[in-house]
Amino acid sequence: xxKTALKNKLENYWYHxxxxxxxxxxxxxxxxxxxxxxxxxxxxxGFNAILMGIYLDDSKKAQIEERxxxxxxxxxxxxxxxNELSSISLQKVIAMTTxxxxxxxxxDREFFYDYAKQGFFLKLDDVIAKNNLKDNSLKYIRTNSSLxxxxxxxxxxxxxxxxxxxxxxxxxxxxxGIYAKTKVADKAVNFINFITANK
Amino acid sequence: xKTKIKESLGERIYLIVTVVFLILCVIITLYPxxxxxxxxxxxxxxxAQQSVWLFPKGFSIEAYKTVFxxxxxxxxYYNTIWYTVVGTALNIFMTVITAYPLSRKVFSxxxxxxxxxxxxMFFSGGLIPLFILxxxxxxxxxxxxxxxxxxxxxxxxLITKTFxxxxxxxxxxxxxxxxxxxxxxxxxxxxxLSMPIIAVIGLFSAVGFWNSYFSALIxxxxxxxxxxxxxxxxxxxxxxxxxMGAARGVNRSMVGAQIKYAIIIVSILPIVCVYPFLQKYFxxxxxxxxxxx
Numbered sequence: 001x002x003k004t005a006l007k008n009k010l011e012n013y014w015y016h017x018x019x020x021x022x023x024x025x026x027x028x029x030x031x032x033x034x035x036x037x038x039x040x041x042x043x044x045x046g047f048n049a050i051l052m053g054i055y056l057d058d059s060k061k062a063q064i065e066e067r068x069x070x071x072x073x074x075x076x077x078x079x080x081x082x083n084e085l086s087s088i089s090l091q092k093v094i095a096m097t098t099x100x101x102x103x104x105x106x107x108d109r110e111f112f113y114d115y116a117k118q119g120f121f122l123k124l125d126d127v128i129a130k131n132n133l134k135d136n137s138l139k140y141i142r143t144n145s146s147l148x149x150x151x152x153x154x155x156x157x158x159x160x161x162x163x164x165x166x167x168x169x170x171x172x173x174x175x176x177g178i179y180a181k182t183k184v185a186d187k188a189v190n191f192i193n194f195i196t197a198n199k
Numbered sequence: 200x201k202t203k204i205k206e207s208l209g210e211r212i213y214l215i216v217t218v219v220f221l222i223l224c225v226i227i228t229l230y231p232x233x234x235x236x237x238x239x240x241x242x243x244x245x246x247a248q249q250s251v252w253l254f255p256k257g258f259s260i261e262a263y264k265t266v267f268x269x270x271x272x273x274x275x276y277y278n279t280i281w282y283t284v285v286g287t288a289l290n291i292f293m294t295v296i297t298a299y300p301l302s303r304k305v306f307s308x309x310x311x312x313x314x315x316x317x318x319x320m321f322f323s324g325g326l327i328p329l330f331i332l333x334x335x336x337x338x339x340x341x342x343x344x345x346x347x348x349x350x351x352x353x354x355x356x357l358i359t360k361t362f363x364x365x366x367x368x369x370x371x372x373x374x375x376x377x378x379x380x381x382x383x384x385x386x387x388x389x390x391x392l393s394m395p396i397i398a399v400i401g402l403f404s405a406v407g408f409w410n411s412y413f414s415a416l417i418x419x420x421x422x423x424x425x426x427x428x429x430x431x432x433x434x435x436x437x438x439x440x441x442x443m444g445a446a447r448g449v450n451r452s453m454v455g456a457q458i459k460y461a462i463i464i465v466s467i468l469p470i471v472c473v474y475p476f477l478q479k480y481f482x483x484x485x486x487x488x489x490x491x492x
Contacts, residue, residue, distance in 0.1 A: 020382060055436055058422040073420045076436060085416070085432070092417050095330035 045069050047187040050096065052077040052089060052107040053170050060167035067163065068194045069187075070104075078108045080170075103182040104191055112141065112155050112175040119145045121154040121177040122185065128153065131189045138196055141175055161195060239263070239460035246457050262457035266465055274423070275430040278342070279466075282426055283408040286346045290404040291397060293351045294359050299385050301356070302363035316353045326417070333418055344418035345426075349407070355400040362396040363389055398480030402473075409470045427466045434462050 014021075048071045056074040065072050076082075077089035090111070096102050097120060107115070115121065124140070141155035158164075158174040165171065176195065178188045206214070233253060238246055242257025250256060266272055300306045301313060329348065338344045366389060374388045390397070412428035419425060 016380070055433070076416075076432075081436070085436075088413060088416050091326050092330070095327045095417075098327050099331055099334060101334070 045071050047071065047104075047184055047191065048073065048102045049104040049106070049191060050075060050093065050102045051164075051169060052093070052105070052111065053174065054078060054080050056164075056169045057167040060163075064163050064167060068191055070191055073102070077111070079110060097179070100179070100181050103179050103184055104176060104188050105179065106158060106174050106176050106195075109141075109157075109173050109175050112177060113143055116141075116143045116154045116177070117145055119147050120180055121145075122180050122182065122188075124153040124156070124178065127178070127185065127189060156192060156196065159196065164195075235460045235463050239457055239464050241457075243457060259457075262461035263465070265458055266461045271422075271430060272427070272462070272465070275425055275427040276465075278424060279409060279427040281342060282345050282411075283405050285342075286349060286408040287401055287404045289346060289350045290352065290355070291401055294355045294400055295385070295390065295393075295397070297351060298356045298359035298363055299381075299389065302360045304368075316356060320353045330417065339418055340421050340424065342424055345408075345411070345414050348414070349404075349411075352400075352404070355403065359393075359396050359400060362393055366392055395480045398477050402477045402480075405473070406470055431462055431466050434459055 045065070047069065049068075051072055051074045053074070054076065056072075061072055061074065064070075075089035075092060077086040077093075081089075093105070093115075105115075105120075128140070138159070139157035140153045141157060142151045142153050143155075144151045145154070155175040155177045158171045158176055161171050176192060178185065178192075182188055230253075234251075237251050237253065237255040239262055240258060240260060241251045241255040242259050243261065245251050245256040297316075301309055303309070333339050333344050333348065336347075338347060370388055370392075371384050374384045379387060410428060412426065412432055415424070415426050415429045416432075419429075
């Protein structure tokens with residue numbers, strides 16, 4: 001095909017399909033341009049925590065994130081939260097567990113036992129011994145999962161915490177657990193230290 | 200001379216029971232709405248005394264002032280409008296360009312694509328695969344996480360396809376003889392004749408986006424992207440007056456309850472206002488497929 005024929009063909013295409021092409025290109029640019037790269041992995045800190053409860057003040061959340069070097073995601077769930085909302089949040093936790101997109105979770109004791117039975121959490125006995133986490137003021141929660149024949153420590157009871165209470169997070173009857181397949185167990189330990197130190 | 204057919208006793212009883220039943224339905228439907236409006240504009244003292252049960256007592260727009268002074272409300276409003284406008288536009292566009300080829304007799308593979316889409320109406324992967332998909336597409340925690348998964352509704356495609364099929368084939372053939380290509384036929388012939396169905400799917404989609412909070416709760420952890428319904432949810436869960444900041448010069452606890460009601464009104468008012476203008480199309484649209492000729 002010579003140059004003139006190609007030019008004619010292009011001119012013909014442009015004459016008939018000018019607007020469709022322009023609009024199409026604009027839509028593609030709009031979609032690509034405005035899709036800021038999201039995804040759980042792209043967050044600020046390489047460590048993610050889920051807080052489940054009635055409420056967490058968004059403006060105070062950023063302060064806790066900065067101090068604890070953690071990305072916090074709050075989900076409304078618990079015995080005092082509307083059943084439908086709780087159910088949505090619990091579904092999201094299951095989805096995030098499948099993705100392995102959190103490292104630590106703070107949740108109602110009741111949910112903790114349910115999840116622990118399904119093997120969601122890391123056994124803390126070795127972690128506590130290795131990292132000198134043993135603290136008499138902390139209450140360790142022992143239970144057994146469907147994979148275990150005997151009880152192990154899977155959670156630590158959350159005690160009074162000023163940062164969380166300032167953010168209007170109800171710490172009553174909450175338990176901290178580390179996700180069983182976390183790749184940053186050391187950061188999880190730091191976070192537990194931070195959250196239990198009541199700074 | 201007017202003649203009146205005498206109604207039997209049974210017919211009269213039936214009519215009375217129907218009217219009473221419908222009046223009850225109207226009361227049950229309207230009461231919560233009237234109550235919320237009354238609570239939001241009553242004097243805070245009466246609200247605190249819980250003496251407002253139907254019509255407003257006293258008058259105060261303090262709750263509305265507090266709501267409109269709050270930046271988060273405006274931001275959530277902006278987000279909701281964005282989701283509704285972009286989502287609805289995308290939904291209409293996708294529905295139309297999908298329904299048109301499926302409505303053409305000459306489109307080969309039509310049966311396969313129909314079956315392929317209808318299958319998704321009855322069987323879906325569920326939340327976990329969708330969550331993984333959204334995350335892998337890197338649209339988690341972006342506005343597109345709300346808009347893209349809802350860009351195409353198979354139900355809308357089916358009713359739009361049925362509408363397109365009801366437009367005489369000869370019109371399209373004439374346009375082709377005059378030199379229109381397929382896109383020309385769609386945009387110059389079919390679409391101008393399809394305003395009722397466009398209005399119906401637009402309304403379905405817009406109401407869906409406006410009221411939606413499920414997707415936001417799942418895919419938008421960042422409050423900057425939250426729609427108004429998510430904010431409303433937070434207000435309902437949490438003490439409203441703390442959320443809204445200081446209601447200057449007014450007793451917080453008194454205004455707190457009213458703020459919830461004011462936000463509810465503010466959040467539903469735009470969609471309630473739009474509905475009457477689309478109602479005439481809506482009735483035409485839902486009649487599609489009622490009669491097969």
